Amino acid sequence: MRIAVYLPLLLCLIAPLGARPLSERCEPRLATWLLTASALVLGTATTISLGMLAVTGLIRIPQLAGLGHWSAHLAQHDDPAELSVALIAGLLLGGAVVMAARTVWRRARTLAAAALEAACLPSQDGVVVVEDAAPDAFAIPGLPGRVVVSTGMLQTLNATEHDILLAHERAHLTAHHHVFVALAQLGAAANPLLRPLATAVTYTVERWADENAAASTGDRTQVARTVGKAALAAHDASTRTRIPGAALGILGRRTRLTDAGPVPRRVAALLAPPLGRHPALTAATAALLAATALSTAEAAHDLHRLLETVGAW
Template identity: 80%
Template sequence: MRVAVYIPLLLSLLAPLGARPLSERCEPRLATWLLTASALVLGAATTISLALLAVTGLIRFPQLAGIGHWSAHTAQRDDPAELSVALFAGLLLGAAVLMAARMLWQRVRTLASAALEAACMPTKDGLVVIEDEAPDAFAIPGLPGRVVVSTGMLRTLDETERHILLAHERAHLAAHHYAFVALTQLGAAANPLLRPLATAVTYTIERWADENAATATGDRERVARTVGKAALAAHHGPGRAPGASLAILGRRTPLTVAGPVPRRVAALLAPPFGRRPVLAAATATLLVTAALSTADAAQDLHVLLEAVGAR
């Protein structure tokens, strides 16, 4: 295998360096899409690269090469990849597949449970108010989803701030933010190097919802105050049993861990971010490079298999 098979692995080392700038300098909806696409494409590309390297190792063993009528001796002579590299890639591939399958199964179960819980909640206009002194608010994905707010949170906020809170949580449901989180976590499960991208998406979806609330109310400063006030109330509220319900990320999540609150407040107090075409173009270039490199590596393997099968 030539150098192309290693390029997606190299890009996976570089991509996390751009996660923070992309999440903080780009319009949050676009940043979320770019980060999610990056996690999926790089996760898939690195998994395919590992599979290609693993195959070059397998065909060097006569017992396995005989299955495809390949020449193990020719493979050992013509393939430039070291056998140790191919075997190590095979181990990493097995771990990646297992982790991705485990994460996918857990996410499907979580979303199914969330949808069932949402369907069982009596509601008016998708809003569920629970008797709880702890200030809290979260969204439960479903068909349709639910916005759950505690009486403690309602008493903490005034009427305008309640509208802002509801606009924020409804934005999570309307834009299917749980899907972006699940997809980036899937990519990170296949390639742990991409975890910073998944972390960045949990921040950008909150920023996306903040901006929707600001657009709905027309008052960015008031939204910023509400975000800070709600987070502070949730931080100082009484504790509760973990796992009592499911939030947008698949578990009950206080607003204090939904995203770095000071950064969100600062972003709301500043002018809205633009789309940053340079960052978008750089991300697109990285993804195209990963895809083309993977395709080139697959072609290299095809040529190798033809060569070892012709003798």
């Protein structure tokens, strides 16, 4: 436990360095899975590590140690963690739990409202057209979900671009991109060091949707032009009218194409050949997750032995 319990915390300093390479060099769907898994596993592991460190501080307090029939004296002698470290871990653990609970509550409430909003919106083939001069388009997850497009966006794009836009937004719904974003944000809520991973997921789900649109139309260049054209139109619009359900979009807010991710990077990626799975990055991510899981299990085993030792009195 002297080393293993701290390893997930150390890996959280290293993992964000891989967020940009994964999002830029790896196929978007695989990148989304890897980034989401990394954020969730590392967020969970660091929370567990903080909890174990906090426990080593609690068993040094005689009143609390007595509840578990442990020896506070032996704990003070055999515990590998300094009391100050245990106290800091306890404070950080409290903050992580509060932030994670807050994120779960907000996301659950948002998605529930989204499902209700989507069910109430009249649609044709899952598409809702709203009277709004501001060019806009976004997806509302639900059962079923809805694609909302403003008349301003429809007037900006031609028929081919309409199909591309709808393919992009429908990809968000069919692939349940809101789930990936929510899980990555949960991991980042538990450990703020992981925010770059959550930010990268919001980009890779857009890239994933772009690639789906390119696959359905067979014209990557046209998709790139549509993404750029829609983004510029939305950016140049002087006013935008919010719809109550817009905050229920894929990113937990109204998902304008200008806000969905770095548009120039998306356009450049579409103009380049499709990305591969990049075995080296995939293997490195898998190794990081395996090291995190093994170190957490080892630390838990060491804590169990410590509790057995201080309980033998």
